[in-house]
Amino acid sequence: MSVNARYEYKFESRDKVENFHGMQVLYIYWPHHLMFCSPFAVMVSPDMTFGDFLEQILKPAVASHPDSAEADFENAEWKLNDGPFTPDMSATMMGSGIDHKSMLTVTTPGLDGISGSGS
Amino acid sequence: MATKNKKLNLKDRYQYLTRDMAWEPTYQDKKDIFPDEDFEGIKITDWSQWEDPFRLTMDAYWKYQAEKEKKLYAIFDAFAQNNGHQNISDARYVNALKLFLSGVSPLEHAAFQGYAKVGRQFSGAGARVACQMQAIDELRHSQTQQHAMSHYNKHFNGLHDAPYMHDRVWFLSVPKSFFDDARSAGPFEFLTAISFSFEYVLTNLLFVPFMSGAAYNGDMATVTFGFSAQSDEARHMTLGLEVIKFILEQHEDNVPIVQRWIDKWFWRGFRLLSLVGMMMDYMLPKKVMSWSEAWEMYYEQNGGALFKDLERYGIRPPKYQDVANDAKNHVSHQAWSTFYQYSQATNFHTWMPEKEEMDWLSQKYPDTFDKYYRQRFEHWDKEHAEGRRFYNNTLPQLCQVCQIPTIFTEKDDPTMLSHRQLVHEGERFHFCSDGCCDIFKHEPEKYVQAWLPVHQIYQGNCEGEDVETVVSKYYHINIGEDNFEYIGSPDHKRWLAIKGESTGKKADSTDQNAA
Numbered sequence: 001m002s003v004n005a006r007y008e009y010k011f012e013s014r015d016k017v018e019n020f021h022g023m024q025v026l027y028i029y030w031p032h033h034l035m036f037c038s039p040f041a042v043m044v045s046p047d048m049t050f051g052d053f054l055e056q057i058l059k060p061a062v063a064s065h066p067d068s069a070e071a072d073f074e075n076a077e078w079k080l081n082d083g084p085f086t087p088d089m090s091a092t093m094m095g096s097g098i099d100h101k102s103m104l105t106v107t108t109p110g111l112d113g114i115s116g117s118g119s
Numbered sequence: 120m121a122t123k124n125k126k127l128n129l130k131d132r133y134q135y136l137t138r139d140m141a142w143e144p145t146y147q148d149k150k151d152i153f154p155d156e157d158f159e160g161i162k163i164t165d166w167s168q169w170e171d172p173f174r175l176t177m178d179a180y181w182k183y184q185a186e187k188e189k190k191l192y193a194i195f196d197a198f199a200q201n202n203g204h205q206n207i208s209d210a211r212y213v214n215a216l217k218l219f220l221s222g223v224s225p226l227e228h229a230a231f232q233g234y235a236k237v238g239r240q241f242s243g244a245g246a247r248v249a250c251q252m253q254a255i256d257e258l259r260h261s262q263t264q265q266h267a268m269s270h271y272n273k274h275f276n277g278l279h280d281a282p283y284m285h286d287r288v289w290f291l292s293v294p295k296s297f298f299d300d301a302r303s304a305g306p307f308e309f310l311t312a313i314s315f316s317f318e319y320v321l322t323n324l325l326f327v328p329f330m331s332g333a334a335y336n337g338d339m340a341t342v343t344f345g346f347s348a349q350s351d352e353a354r355h356m357t358l359g360l361e362v363i364k365f366i367l368e369q370h371e372d373n374v375p376i377v378q379r380w381i382d383k384w385f386w387r388g389f390r391l392l393s394l395v396g397m398m399m400d401y402m403l404p405k406k407v408m409s410w411s412e413a414w415e416m417y418y419e420q421n422g423g424a425l426f427k428d429l430e431r432y433g434i435r436p437p438k439y440q441d442v443a444n445d446a447k448n449h450v451s452h453q454a455w456s457t458f459y460q461y462s463q464a465t466n467f468h469t470w471m472p473e474k475e476e477m478d479w480l481s482q483k484y485p486d487t488f489d490k491y492y493r494q495r496f497e498h499w500d501k502e503h504a505e506g507r508r509f510y511n512n513t514l515p516q517l518c519q520v521c522q523i524p525t526i527f528t529e530k531d532d533p534t535m536l537s538h539r540q541l542v543h544e545g546e547r548f549h550f551c552s553d554g555c556c557d558i559f560k561h562e563p564e565k566y567v568q569a570w571l572p573v574h575q576i577y578q579g580n581c582e583g584e585d586v587e588t589v590v591s592k593y594y595h596i597n598i599g600e601d602n603f604e605y606i607g608s609p610d611h612k613r614w615l616a617i618k619g620e621s622t623g624k625k626a627d628s629t630d631q632n633a634a
Binding site for chain 2: 002004006009010011015019020023025027034035041042043102117119
């Protein structure tokens with residue numbers, strides 16, 4: 001549908017990738033760890049490797065969770081947006097098909113949050 | 120002789136001072152004078168059918184309001200002179216006022232602007248006068264709320280720059296974007312959104328908790344404001360119902376348009392009220408009732424009766440009402456968790472509930488609190504006691520429509536987030552729910568413009584790249600005074616000094632620099 005207006009109603013998206021000065025937004029969701037209230041929103045370079053992303057971004061982001069020490073993200077179950085995803089530690093974001101405002105979902109079987117409560 | 124009776128009766132006075140002040144234009148096309156009246160597709164066949172709920176004229180309006188104002192300000196003065204802030208239940212309560220002053224009072228001002236605008240857009244004189252009066256009411260509410268709470272600004276932190284913060288601080292984009300969405304719609308959608316969905320259907324869930332909360336917690340200034348606004352609110356609610364019935368009775372083609380607006384604005388209002396839910400369950404030291412009880416009483420029961428009444432017009436209850444009803448057992452805990460972990464960027468303090476409060480929550484939320492939330496809170500409590508007060512140092516994903524972080528969970532599985540996403544013109548967009556996703560799908564061009572605070576920080580539009588600079592420079596939040604944990608904060612210490620108590624053991628263990 002389009003907006004019902006008295007004039008041609010057309011505006012550019014405020015969050016198109018060009019507005020992020022060469023970077024892109026990435027969301028990461030770790031299910032059953034709702035101590036982090038929502039998926040994280042981070043900025044990454046399209047040239048960043050997946051391995052660097054894990055070490056430099058994801059691991060520090062979740063470090064305060066009691067499950068983080070046991071979480072094996074390299075061998076976890078990954079989803080990119082709505083499809084399956086197999087991470088390649090040496091591939092770049094762009095090379096992995098991770099585009100602007102993509103969302104990664106990483107599930108770590110056996111880790112179900114604080115006292116198994118999903119937190 | 121007619122001249123002997125100098126005083127007009129109510130009916131005549133109303134006729135002379137409202138409808139008779141309008142005229143039929145002769146040398147301009149009516150469509151050119153009221154260009155906004157048609158484009159939404161609402162068909163009005165006879166404006167004279169508009170029934171004013173309170174046949175109030177301007178002269179009577181000024182008189183009533185002036186009388187109320189006189190009493191109100193006398194009480195504000197007495198409250199200030201008697202150091203009324205010392206009689207509140209606990210200084211944690213003041214944080215509810217900080218949320219109100221920066222989140223709600225600016226909405227009253229936005230409502231004033233909105234009603235002043237639509238009051239110009241209708242060709243029916245009765246509707247114009249009603250909107251004009253509500254506009255003035257809203258301006259008065261915005262001002263009197265600020266005056267009611269200004270006394271607290273002398274004694275507590277975080278109240279110093281509310282309207283400025285409203286335009287900038289991340290979570291305040293939630294109430295701000297709600298009203299911007301309504302104000303940038305056509306006049307009939309604005310009235311359906313604000314007069315009907317908000318004022319009529321949901322306002323009791325905002326006003327009753329805040330004003331009863333003030334009464335329970337010894338805040339005479341805010342209670343008195345509440346009483347002073349009550350007769351206005353009653354008028355606004357009646358207007359809300361009249362608006363919807365009038366539109367629906369005018370033409371059957373209006374029904375599907377109004378239904379879609381009700382679906383949208385119920386959902387947007389429900390999301391906005393998450394803030395009130397957490398205020399009731401977590402921020403009031405003396406609890407009035409739980410959010411779940413309030414939702415049952417004011418929405419499920421009263422709203423249920425209302426939508427039964429509207430059935431005869433072909434209107435059904437709002438879409439996703441079942442999701443909202445189920446969420447009454449979750450949203451307050453989810454919202455408080457969010458503010459707790461992002462307290463480094465708020466103009467108010469957060470804390471973990473005391474043991475008795477946890478037990479109260481278990482009792483009020485027997486099916487959800489112990490199962491999904493208690494472990495999280497006890498863990499945070501323990502971390503805090505050991506000097507590691509938890510703050511989330513990574514920014515959250517926001518919903519493109521309601522702008523709340525995507526914190527809400529699935530109705531059928533409260534351990535999973537109800538995240539949705541779609542691609543529009545090659546760009547991905549993310550939502551907290553089907554409700555918000557549907558709103559986007561209907562008018563994507565409107566929401567692609569959303570000013571999402573997290574993305575704005577990343578784009579470099581908020582005076583800094585790190586949270587600390589954004590919070591202090593762009594938000595005007597005084598770091599270490601307004602934000603972070605309540606225990607051990609300057610507000611907490613001041614309160615203990617007022618009460619003649621020393622800083623407790625728990626306060627000493629606080630590390631304010633944990634973030």
